[in-house]
Amino acid sequence: MSIFKNRIFLTSLGLALPLSLAACGGDDDDGTPAADAAQAADAATGDPDAAADVSVSLDFAAMVGPEVFACSDGGNAKVYNNIGTANSDVSFKDFRLYVSNIRLIDDADNEVSLTLNNDGAFQLQTESDGHVALLDFEDGTANCSETGNANLNTSVTGTVPPGNYTGLVFEVGVPFAINHLDVATADSPLNISALYWAWAIGHKFARIDYTVVDGAVWNFHLGSIGCATEGMTSPPTEECSKPNRPTIRIENFSHETDVIELDAAAIVADSDLTTNAGMTPGCMSFGPDEPDCTPLFPNLGLDYGTGACTNDCSGQSVFSIAD
Amino acid sequence: MGTTLIALGQQHKLLLLVAATLSVAACGDNVGPMGEVVDASIPVEFDAEPVDPNIFVWDMVPEGLPKPFVPEENPMTYTKVELGRYLFYDEQLSGNGTQSCSSCHKQELAFADGIARPTGSTGELVGRNSLGLMNAAYHTTFTWMNPEFHDLRTQIQVPLFGEFPIELGISGNDVEVLTRFSTDPDYIARFAAAFPEDEDPITFGNIAKALASFVRSMVSFDSPHDRHTYKGDTTAMSESALRGQELFFEERIDCHHCHGNFHFSLNLRHENTVFIETGFANNGLYNVNNTGSYPAPSEGLVAITKRVQDRGKMRTSSLRNVAITGPYMHDGSIQTLEEVIDMYERGGRFVESGPNFGDGRDNPFKSEFVHGFVLTEDERADMLAFLESLTDESFLVDPKFSNPFEQ
Incomplete structure (x- = not known):
């Protein structure tokens, strides 16, 4: 989409300009590339002895069981078989999720935060309120045309200090401090209407909408609930009673070679997609008792009753390293 | 000061001063649209504040809320918005001179029209309900069921030229309709002011741009x-x-x-x-x-x-x-x-x-x-x-x- 490309282009310009100015730097600059690099590293870390940060790209792939996810196949909605406890045939209407608090784990078990590249679109790195990236696997075709768009994003890019990293940990969701901003004024990717509920509940951390062939829509919308506010158009002042942010820990992970798969079939492995047990169509994280969510949440390591991880969410079955 | 400005001022006595400044802008090259020599350096006053007619300030959008998206090819200016306002209300902008945009978009009804489906200028029933136009510019697409209209300027071609059904019925009457504007000194001045770069500014392309600018300016945030x-x-x-x-x-x-x-x-x-x-x-x-x-x-x-x-x-x-x-x-x-x-x-x-x-x-x-x-x-x-x-x-x-x- 041309608008989108323009924005990226402008953002790149915005980044490039200060960098080149810095490179042209002060009079005491000896002008060698090495000195420039060292100076840039100083500026980034504030530590004159620090080695330059290294770039990291975390690659994700959306799966439905053994098959790669897609909205459409040859113009029609792509259909996947044997999904959920009723072995339903399903296609998809949406497939997007936010990830945040991304850390690499080094061989001494230290968790080191990834600093995201601010791209003005899919990734937002704030000064002090953390970061968030949107993984967007829907391309706006077929049934995904209703809420989706053409843009895709399957990776998260950023920088970390050099190290021997052997693991990855992140949360599915938007950090509390930036989850309840007004969608009208929030920075991308937090200003997408289809991924927003209202100030009080903030963003849909994940929006994965299943459509049973010849049947109904069954939505999975993950988000924080139990947020104390003065009204639906006011933000809460403290963390919601059920944050509903799964922490996903991936051991033996190489950011250079591994791809992280997330499996939409595994999310609803214990759900009957042909029935809607609760108030809303599917599991939409809403209400004190939502029978559609109770069996689903443990697949992400969460307990629906508390909105927190069970055993550090170690029982999650959705994310894994691709073979 | 150019004669055009004086004529305008007399013709529409209650015009906002912003509107009156149109003709001054028209004289940007020190030559008015009628060939008269004018002084373009006259400062324009509006509530004692100088107003630049070649910009547009979204002062009705509350602080903190985003402004509408404006396509690069049709930047907002007061002169264009004001020309669009005249065109919007002018029945000369229909094939048979009986309807204007305002026939189906009435301000007192937030620019809807209070009826199920309107009737076009030649008596044909229009397919769908007239949409209110407040904050139209904040929509991604225009009209009820077309995903392709991403620009008001494009969409506006439909009521102007559409034949199935006929709305304003300009198709087949193009020359006649355009002549109405190109022989009217008031409009000559307004078009020249709104499109100072154009040698021949009175075109349907510019009519659509001016109408789009006026509709885009219809911002409502005071409920x-x-x-x-x-x-x-x-x-x-x-x-x-x-x-x-x-x-x-x-x-x-x-x-x-x-x-x-x-x-x-x-x-x-x-x-x-x-x-x-x-x-x-x-x-x-x-x-x-x-x-x-x-x-x-x-x-x-x-x-x-x-x-x-x-x-x-x-x-x-x-x-x-x-x-x-x-x-x-x-x-x-x-x-x-x-x-x-x-x-x-x-x-x-x-x-x-x-x-x-x-x-x-x-x-x-x-x-x-x-x-x-x-x-x-x-x-x-x-x-x-x-x-x-x-x-x-x-x-x-x-x-x-x-x-x-x-x-």
Whole structure:
């Protein structure tokens, strides 16, 4: 989409300009590339002895069981078989999720935060309120045309200090401090209407909408609930009673070679997609008792009753390293 | 000072001074549109503040809210907006000189027209209900069921030139219509001011650009809801309206899944939008013969996309000023807001007889968010009070959007 490309282009310009100015730097600059690099590293870390940060790209792939996810196949909605406890045939209407608090784990078990590249679109790195990236696997075709768009994003890019990293940990969701901003004024990717509920509940951390062939829509919308506010158009002042942010820990992970798969079939492995047990169509994280969510949440390591991880969410079955 | 300016001032005595500055701008090259030598260096005063007619200030957008998206090829200027206002209200902009844009878009009705479906300048019934135009510029796409109109300028070609049905009926009368403007000194000056780069500015392309600019300027943010939410006036909304607002955002009622942002429509695009969202949905209004169809000539998005699943899908329109933009739905087939709430409470409409027989509740392509609910009588009153709190009374009488020929 041309608008989108323009924005990226402008953002790149915005980044490039200060960098080149810095490179042209002060009079005491000896002008060698090495000195420039060292100076840039100083500026980034504030530590004159620090080695330059290294770039990291975390690659994700959306799966439905053994098959790669897609909205459409040859113009029609792509259909996947044997999904959920009723072995339903399903296609998809949406497939997007936010990830945040991304850390690499080094061989001494230290968790080191990834600093995201601010791209003005899919990734937002704030000064002090953390970061968030949107993984967007829907391309706006077929049934995904209703809420989706053409843009895709399957990776998260950023920088970390050099190290021997052997693991990855992140949360599915938007950090509390930036989850309840007004969608009208929030920075991308937090200003997408289809991924927003209202100030009080903030963003849909994940929006994965299943459509049973010849049947109904069954939505999975993950988000924080139990947020104390003065009204639906006011933000809460403290963390919601059920944050509903799964922490996903991936051991033996190489950011250079591994791809992280997330499996939409595994999310609803214990759900009957042909029935809607609760108030809303599917599991939409809403209400004190939502029978559609109770069996689903443990697949992400969460307990629906508390909105927190069970055993550090170690029982999650959705994310894994691709073979 | 150029003679054109004096003539303008006399012709439209109550024009805002901003408008009067048009002709000054027209004289940017020290030669007026009629070839007269003018002094372009005269400072222009508006409320003692100098106004540059070649810019546009979105002073009606509350601080903190994004401004509308403006396409690069048609930047906003006061001169263009003001030319667009004249054209909008001028019946000369129709083939037979009997209608203007304002025939079907009336300011006192937030630029809707209060009837189910309007009649074009030659007597043909138009396919769908006239949309209110407040905050039209915040929509991603324009009209009820076309996903391709991403620009007001493009969409405006339809009422101007459309033949099926004929609206303003300019096709076949192009030369005559354009001559009306190109022989009118007032318009010559206005076009020259609005399009100073163009040697021959009186074109249909520029007419569409000026109309798009005027419509884009129709920003409405002074409803009780806006004053409460964006301007810190905690007394602006009644207790009942505030309770209704809570209901509106509840999962039980689910209004907000399609109407949940400041624009009250998923079909939202503004200056900071990165990802385009369109928000078309089938709301269970029809289910003709239980095939999921909507009656002709308004079958929904399927008419363009040819996808069966797009039967009955219409643009989710903004709810601003909704209390005065009835009758409702794409075909104006629901008279009152109370009946609209009834329709959504039932989870779709049952057409009991006739050619459109069928139960919209069972429409296979209906949005899952139109699932029905039960409201108590108090809750129903609260919901209505909330929807009525979206009415911006000042917008309905704002002289910036009024008929310049009646001033």
